[in-house]
Amino acid sequence: MKQLDKILLGHNPLFGVDHLSQERGNAKDQKFENRSALAEVLRYAHSKGVKAMMMSTHPRAKVVLDIIANDPVLKDDFTIYPLLPYIVKYVRQSNEKGMFNVLTELLSQAGAGASLSMLMTGMTGLASGNLYKMAKILIDIEMLPFKGHKLGAVFMHDALVDLALGLGCDEGFDIFREHIEKKYNVPGGLITKNVPMLRERLDSRGWNDYLIMAAFNPTGFYMNPSLESTIKEVQRPGMNFIPMSVMAAGAIRPEQAFEFIGKFPEIKSVVVGMSRKDHIDQTVELINKYIP
Amino acid sequence: MKEMDNNKLKIGIIGLGRMGLMHTAIFNSLPDSKVVAVVDPAMFPAKPLSMLNPNIKVYKSIEKMFSKEEIDGVVIASPVGYHVENAMECVSKNIPFLMEKPLSINAKQSESLVNELEKKSIPNMIGYMARNIDSFREGKKIIQSGALGRIINIKGTVYVSQLFKQGKGWRYDPKVSGGGVLESQASHLLDMLHWYFGPVKRVNADILSVYSKGIEDFAHVILEFENGLKGWIDSSWSVRFKRKMELRVEILAENGVLVITDDTLDLFLDTAHGEYKEGKTFFSANDLFTGVHIDIGGAKFTYQAEEFIKAIQQKRQASPSIKDGYHVQKIVDACYQSASENGTPQDVF
Numbered sequence A: 001m002k003q004l005d006k007i008l009l010g011h012n013p014l015f016g017v018d019h020l021s022q023e024r025g026n027a028k029d030q031k032f033e034n035r036s037a038l039a040e041v042l043r044y045a046h047s048k049g050v051k052a053m054m055m056s057t058h059p060r061a062k063v064v065l066d067i068i069a070n071d072p073v074l075k076d077d078f079t080i081y082p083l084l085p086y087i088v089k090y091v092r093q094s095n096e097k098g099m100f101n102v103l104t105e106l107l108s109q110a111g112a113g114a115s116l117s118m119l120m121t122g123m124t125g126l127a128s129g130n131l132y133k134m135a136k137i138l139i140d141i142e143m144l145p146f147k148g149h150k151l152g153a154v155f156m157h158d159a160l161v162d163l164a165l166g167l168g169c170d171e172g173f174d175i176f177r178e179h180i181e182k183k184y185n186v187p188g189g190l191i192t193k194n195v196p197m198l199r200e201r202l203d204s205r206g207w208n209d210y211l212i213m214a215a216f217n218p219t220g221f222y223m224n225p226s227l228e229s230t231i232k233e234v235q236r237p238g239m240n241f242i243p244m245s246v247m248a249a250g251a252i253r254p255e256q257a258f259e260f261i262g263k264f265p266e267i268k269s270v271v272v273g274m275s276r277k278d279h280i281d282q283t284v285e286l287i288n289k290y291i292p
Numbered sequence B: 001m002k003e004m005d006n007n008k009l010k011i012g013i014i015g016l017g018r019m020g021l022m023h024t025a026i027f028n029s030l031p032d033s034k035v036v037a038v039v040d041p042a043m044f045p046a047k048p049l050s051m052l053n054p055n056i057k058v059y060k061s062i063e064k065m066f067s068k069e070e071i072d073g074v075v076i077a078s079p080v081g082y083h084v085e086n087a088m089e090c091v092s093k094n095i096p097f098l099m100e101k102p103l104s105i106n107a108k109q110s111e112s113l114v115n116e117l118e119k120k121s122i123p124n125m126i127g128y129m130a131r132n133i134d135s136f137r138e139g140k141k142i143i144q145s146g147a148l149g150r151i152i153n154i155k156g157t158v159y160v161s162q163l164f165k166q167g168k169g170w171r172y173d174p175k176v177s178g179g180g181v182l183e184s185q186a187s188h189l190l191d192m193l194h195w196y197f198g199p200v201k202r203v204n205a206d207i208l209s210v211y212s213k214g215i216e217d218f219a220h221v222i223l224e225f226e227n228g229l230k231g232w233i234d235s236s237w238s239v240r241f242k243r244k245m246e247l248r249v250e251i252l253a254e255n256g257v258l259v260i261t262d263d264t265l266d267l268f269l270d271t272a273h274g275e276y277k278e279g280k281t282f283f284s285a286n287d288l289f290t291g292v293h294i295d296i297g298g299a300k301f302t303y304q305a306e307e308f309i310k311a312i313q314q315k316r317q318a319s320p321s322i323k324d325g326y327h328v329q330k331i332v333d334a335c336y337q338s339a340s341e342n343g344t345p346q347d348v349f
Helices: A022-031 A035-047 A061-069 A087-097 A099-108 A116-128 A131-146 A158-167 A171-184 A195-204 A227-234 A254-262 A277-290 B002-006 B018-027 B046-052 B062-068 B080-092 B107-119 B134-145 B181-197 B299-313 B322-340
Strands: A007-009 A052-055 A079-084 A154-156 A188-191 A210-215 A239-244 A270-272 B009-014 B033-039 B057-059 B073-076 B097-099 B124-126 B151-159 B200-208 B218-225 B230-236 B246-253 B256-261 B265-269 B279-283
Touching: A035 A061, A035 A277, A052 A061, A061 A131, A079 A131, A131 A171, A154 A171, A158 A171, A158 A188, A158 A195, A158 B018, A171 A188, A188 A239, A195 A210, A195 A227, A227 A239, A254 A277, A270 A277, B009 B018, B009 B062, B009 B299, B018 B033, B018 B073, B018 B299, B033 B046, B033 B062, B046 B057, B057 B062, B062 B080, B073 B080, B073 B299, B080 B097, B080 B107, B097 B299, B107 B322, B124 B299, B124 B322, B134 B181, B134 B246, B134 B256, B134 B265, B151 B181, B181 B200, B181 B218, B181 B230, B181 B246, B181 B322, B200 B322, B218 B322
Parallel strands: A007 A052, A007 A270, A052 A079, A079 A154, A154 A188, A188 A210, A210 A239, A239 A270, B009 B033, B009 B073, B033 B057, B073 B097, B097 B124, B151 B230
Antiparallel strands: B151 B246, B200 B218, B218 B230, B246 B256, B256 B265, B265 B279
16 A cells, blocks of 8 residues: 555544534634634644645535645645545434435535536436445545545545444445545545454455554543454554544543554554644654654 | 354344434444344335345335344334334334334323333333433432432533524424424433433423424423422524534532533532542543444444343343333423413423
8 A cells, every 4th residue: 555644634623523522622613714724724734744634525625625725835745635425414414304315415416516427327326226336426526625636545434434334234345445546546445433343344355455544542532342452453464554533532641642653663644633833843743753 | 153143133123214224233233133124115225225235124114024024123213203103013013122212292192102011011212322421321320329419400401503494304394203402302301311310290491493383493491300309401403513412411419510511521529429539520531431342323322222132131121211201202292381381380290
C-alpha cells in the first residue's frame, strides 16, 4: 500500500463534533462558522507540516474544500481523505421521510454534477434491488464535492461499516474497496468500532491486507470488545492501521496518548482533531517525537 | 461451527426501518443469537438485505414467518400503530418479544396485550434503551445507594435538532405514531424517571406545535410521583445545535446534587456515603466506557439486546418490560389530556 500522510487533521472539531461532550462540540461549531477562522487553522496546520485532512460531506466541507482550492499554497499541497457517507444527514432525513424516499430523492437531486447516466444507473439499481450498481452510484455522488482535489484514501463511515458487518453483508466491503481503488486510484479503507470482528470477516473474504481506522488509546475508549484484542490486530501482518480518538475524546493528556501510539512501530499515520494554534504546535511536536 | 450456530437463539425482526436494521445487525452478531427472518411488506431494504445475506429470509407477514421458521424471539420495530397487533401474534404463539418504544398510540390500545401478559409468562421487553446508557446506569446505582439523602426535586430535559418543517412519514402522523416529541422522545425520559423514582401519580402538561400539524414539537410537563416527589421535564425535537438526542436529569437532594447526561455524570455530596466521597465526583463517557461484543449505534443497544437474550434463556421478565412501557404510555396519555384542558392536573390512574 502506498505511504499515507503521517498526520491527518480530523474534521470533528472544525465541524462541531465532540465525542466527550456535545456542549463542547457546539461551542467549536459556532467558532468555525466563520470562514476566516477555518482558513487560518488550515494554513497554520499546513505550515507546521499537517498536509492532509479527513473529511465527510458535512455542509461545512464545501467551505473547507473551497478554501483549499483557492489558497495558493494549499491547493497543490493538501491531501483530502474523504469519509463516506455523511451519516448524520441520512439519519435525519430518514427520520423525516423514510429511507426509501431519502435514496430516491438523493438519486434524483444529485445536482448539476451528476450525469444523466449516473442517475439512470442509480434509479435502475434501486428499483431492481441491484445493490452493487446503486452502491457505486451513491459513492460517486458522495465523491462529487472532492472532484479536482488531491486524494489520499477514501474511507467508509463506521456507522455503515459496522451495520454491514452486523448484517453479514460482507460483500459490501469488497465492492467499496474495488470501486474506490479502480475509479479513484487511492486505497479504500474502513472505519469501525469493532476491529477484531471486522478483520476476521475480511479474512474470510480472502483479504490479506487492510486499511482500517479505529479508536486507539490507552484507556480503551470506543474499542470493542477490548483494548487487548485491538492491540493484537494493530500488530498483525498486512494491517495498515490508522488510530483515531487517540486522546480518548480529551480524557487523556496528549503526551500520554502519543507515547502509547509510539509503542507500536506498525503505526505510520494518525488522525487528530486540532482547532487551536497552540494545540497544533504541541500535537505536531509530540507526533514527530513518538512516530518516526 | 455449524453446531455452535444451531444453539443460537433464532430471532425474527418485524419492520426493517432504521431501528429494525440496527436490531437485525446486533442480534445477528451476538454470540447467543442470529437473525433468521425479517418481516416487511415493503421490498426495500428487505430484499437487498436477503440478497447480500441469504441466511436471512424475508416474509410479508408475521404469520408466514411463524409458519415457515422456528423462532425463539421477535423484535417488533414496525410503526407504533402496529405494535400491539404484532405483539399479540407473538403472545398467541408464546414467543418472547422486544418491542421498540413507545408501546402503542395510546394506553387503551395496549390494554388487551397487558392483560394477556398478566396471564402468560412470556419474556417481554420495551425498547426504552436510555436505561442502558452507561451514565444513566451509574445514576441508578447512586440513587439506590441512598447517598443523596431525601430528594427534593428533579428536572429532566430531552432535546434534539430533528424537525424544522412539517415532517413526512409515519412518525408525524398521529394515527400511526400516537403523538409528537412527547410520545417519541420525552417517553425515554419518563421511563428513566419511572425507573429511578417509581410510578407517576399526576401530571400537568403544556404542548406546542410549530412545524407539525396535529402533533407537538415542544412539551413541558410537571410530574408528581406516587412517593410524593415532584419534578418537571421539558422536551423538543425542534431546538438548534443538538445533532444527537440529548437527555439530561438533574436531581436536587438534601445531601447533594446529581446531574446526569448521555456523556457525563456529576455528583456532589455534602457528606460521604458508602463508596461515594464527600464533594465532587465526575465521571466522563471515557470513565464509564466498557467494550461490548459488537457496537452498532452505541453500546446501549447491545446491552438492550443482551438483556432480551438473557431473559429468553432464563425464562424471566426483561427490564424494562411491556408493563413498564404501559405506565409510560399512561403518563403520556394523561399529559395529552392535561394539555387539551389548558394544563389542568390529570391523574395517571
